[in-house]
Amino acid sequence: MSDYLEVANDPMLWIMALPAVVMVGLQAIIFTKRAFKASQLVSLTRKEAMHAFRAGAISAIGPAVAVFIVMLGMMSVIGAPLTWLRLSFIGAAPTELVAAQMGAEALGIEFGSPEYGVTAFATSFWTMTLNGIGWLLFCGLFTHKLESARNKIAGGDTVLMGKIGGAAMLGVMAYLTTGHLLAGGGRLIAAVVAGLTMAVLVKISDSVPALKEYNLGLAMVAGMFVAVMFV
Amino acid sequence: MDNTKNNDIAYENAFTKPIIRAGRYTLLLAIPLSFLPVIYLWLAHGAIPPLGAILTGWFLIVSVYGSWYIVEPVSYFPILGMPGTYMSFLSGNIANMRVPCAAVAQEVLQVEPGSKKAELVATIGIAGSIITNLIVVTIAAVAGNAIIGVFPEVVVDAFDFVLPAIFGALFVMFSIKYPKYGVFAISVGLIILGVIRVIPIWLVIPICVFSTIGFAVKTHKKEKTD
Numbered sequence: 001m002s003d004y005l006e007v008a009n010d011p012m013l014w015i016m017a018l019p020a021v022v023m024v025g026l027q028a029i030i031f032t033k034r035a036f037k038a039s040q041l042v043s044l045t046r047k048e049a050m051h052a053f054r055a056g057a058i059s060a061i062g063p064a065v066a067v068f069i070v071m072l073g074m075m076s077v078i079g080a081p082l083t084w085l086r087l088s089f090i091g092a093a094p095t096e097l098v099a100a101q102m103g104a105e106a107l108g109i110e111f112g113s114p115e116y117g118v119t120a121f122a123t124s125f126w127t128m129t130l131n132g133i134g135w136l137l138f139c140g141l142f143t144h145k146l147e148s149a150r151n152k153i154a155g156g157d158t159v160l161m162g163k164i165g166g167a168a169m170l171g172v173m174a175y176l177t178t179g180h181l182l183a184g185g186g187r188l189i190a191a192v193v194a195g196l197t198m199a200v201l202v203k204i205s206d207s208v209p210a211l212k213e214y215n216l217g218l219a220m221v222a223g224m225f226v227a228v229m230f231v
Numbered sequence: 232m233d234n235t236k237n238n239d240i241a242y243e244n245a246f247t248k249p250i251i252r253a254g255r256y257t258l259l260l261a262i263p264l265s266f267l268p269v270i271y272l273w274l275a276h277g278a279i280p281p282l283g284a285i286l287t288g289w290f291l292i293v294s295v296y297g298s299w300y301i302v303e304p305v306s307y308f309p310i311l312g313m314p315g316t317y318m319s320f321l322s323g324n325i326a327n328m329r330v331p332c333a334a335v336a337q338e339v340l341q342v343e344p345g346s347k348k349a350e351l352v353a354t355i356g357i358a359g360s361i362i363t364n365l366i367v368v369t370i371a372a373v374a375g376n377a378i379i380g381v382f383p384e385v386v387v388d389a390f391d392f393v394l395p396a397i398f399g400a401l402f403v404m405f406s407i408k409y410p411k412y413g414v415f416a417i418s419v420g421l422i423i424l425g426v427i428r429v430i431p432i433w434l435v436i437p438i439c440v441f442s443t444i445g446f447a448v449k450t451h452k453k454e455k456t457d
Binding site: 007010012013016017019020021023024025026027028029030031032034035036037038039041042043044048049051052053054055056057058059060061062063064065066067068069071072075080081082083084085087088089090091092095098099102103105106107118119120121122123124125126127129130131132133134135136137138139140141142143144146147150153154158159160161162163164165166167168169170171172173174175176177178179180181182183186187188189190191192193194195196197198199202212213215216219220221222223224225227228 | 238241242245246247249250251253254255257258259260261262264265266267268269270271272273275276278279280284285287288289291292293295296297299300301303304305306307308309310312313314316317318320321322323324325326327328330331332333334335336338339340343344345346347348349351352354355356357358359360361362363364365367368369370371372373375376379385387388389390391392393394395396397398399400401402403404405406407408409412413415416417419420421423424425435436439440441442443444446447448451
């Protein structure tokens with residue numbers, strides 16, 4: 001069991017993981033630069049653009065800390081460098097662990113059992129990699145087609161386009177929230193308390209717009225802590 | 232009128248086209264790069280599974296997630312927009328991070344939903360969230376085990392509930408804007424997940440998303456004709 005972890009924590013693996021991680025950061029920088037360049041065309045000021053960046057960066061802290069905690073468990077089974085790669089990249093912790101499991105099963109070995117050695121680890125990582133390319137390939141090839149499909153549906157009506165975005169958001173969030181509501185217990189409490197807190201914060205931030213940036217973070221913290229108190 | 236048209240063309244040339252090009256290159260180039268670790272494991276450690284095992288693993292994982300490769304991009308596209316889709320499906324953590332961050336950035340700047348300005352703001356907001364994620368994940372990978380001891384246990388436990396809290400809060404935030412869609416969407420969710428229960432999960436997301444979009448398009452057209 002421990003011998004594959006030695007390989008999994010081989011320092012050279014950090015270097016092997018680096019190019020893909022850099023690609024993620026590089027793309028974010030390229031897109032941001034493009035957006036700043038195009039901003040005067042839609043009367044977005046530099047100050048507003050900086051504000052948008054800050055809002056995105058701050059709002060990601062809570063979810064990123066959650067990833068941080070999950071990561072520690074994942075590092076203990078697939079090593080630090082490849083956990084770093086997989087969680088900077090397409091996929092999320094549960095997806096990657098299912099892939100690791102499937103890889104082991106493909107060899108007829110149980111993930112985490114004493115037979116799980118270096119080859120089994122390699123199979124797990126092949127499976128994670130091959131899984132990730134599914135999304136990359138589809139989005140790399142077809143994202144621009146989705147754009148033309150949406151334009152056709154909305155027919156240049158930006159009000160409708162906005163409504164479609166809102167409806168899609170509510171569809172996704174309704175699905176994701178319902179799972180937690182039906183699970184009951186702490187998850188139900190967290191969803192309901194965070195939702196109610198958000199309702200109050202939206203009312204307050206109508207008169208205190210500076211608060212808007214923190215609404216989601218505050219609602220999230222309220223939901224999490226009330227849930228943990230009750231469980 | 233001519234001016235807005237010129238502006239549209241300028242935007243297309245300054246933003247839309249270059250983003251499609253860059254998005255496509257970065258995603259397709261990321262594919263070979265993601266294979267570097269497995270190639271290294273093979274060359275340096277001789278750790279290469281038999282081809283049959285690689286293919287079996289691939290088959291197994293595609294049977295679990297294969298439909299998501301298409302369903303997720305299509306379902307999230309109306310929320311993330313074109314640039315947001317390229318970014319989110321390279322960087323992952325979509326529902327829990329990219330979607331909320333795009334929404335908050337747009338909310339803070341009060342942009343008109345569906346406009347070009349909204350698209351730029353979402354792009355920049357998502358980029359901000361990607362940078363945060365890279366920093367946090369890197370710190371965790373390098374020093375996570377040393378840092379975790381600093382957090383009190385109750386804080387670590389509270390993070391078990393981060394997902395229901397984010398989703399519940401975002402649902403309410405958007406329901407206040409579009410109350411009718413909110414009621415419709417949650418009813419669909421409850422009926423499918425609570426009552427019917429047999430529909431496979433990968434079908435539930437597109438059903439929730441596209442039925443709510445259908446409802447929105449229908450009510451919008453009705454409001455217009457009334």
